[in-house]
Amino acid sequence: MNCKANKGGTVCAYRNCSSKTGGLVSLFRIPKDATQAEGWLKACNRMDLASRSAEDLHKNFRLCEKHFENKYFPVVVKPERDC
Numbered sequence: 001m002n003c004k005a006n007k008g009g010t011v012c013a014y015r016n017c018s019s020k021t022g023g024l025v026s027l028f029r030i031p032k033d034a035t036q037a038e039g040w041l042k043a044c045n046r047m048d049l050a051s052r053s054a055e056d057l058h059k060n061f062r063l064c065e066k067h068f069e070n071k072y073f074p075v076v077v078k079p080e081r082d083c
């Protein structure tokens, strides 16, 4: 682990994924739209976050590009790039 990476680094919200911002993979913010945000949470097995507001999810949680390769991932619009 690189200690310097702590600054501003956000870890991917996907269960058991440790990708971070500032690393080799791109991370995408969870959409502000509540319906879409819920779809993302389901897809990444994080329904424990479902009680949070979409705004909060959008600000604080990201998913890395690895999970967008899944054909069943319910992303309709291209997510906002955040790197």
Ligand SMILES: [Zn+2]
Pocket (backbone or CB within 6 Å): 012, 013, 014, 017, 018, 019, 063, 064, 065, 066, 067
């Ligand atoms: Zn990930």
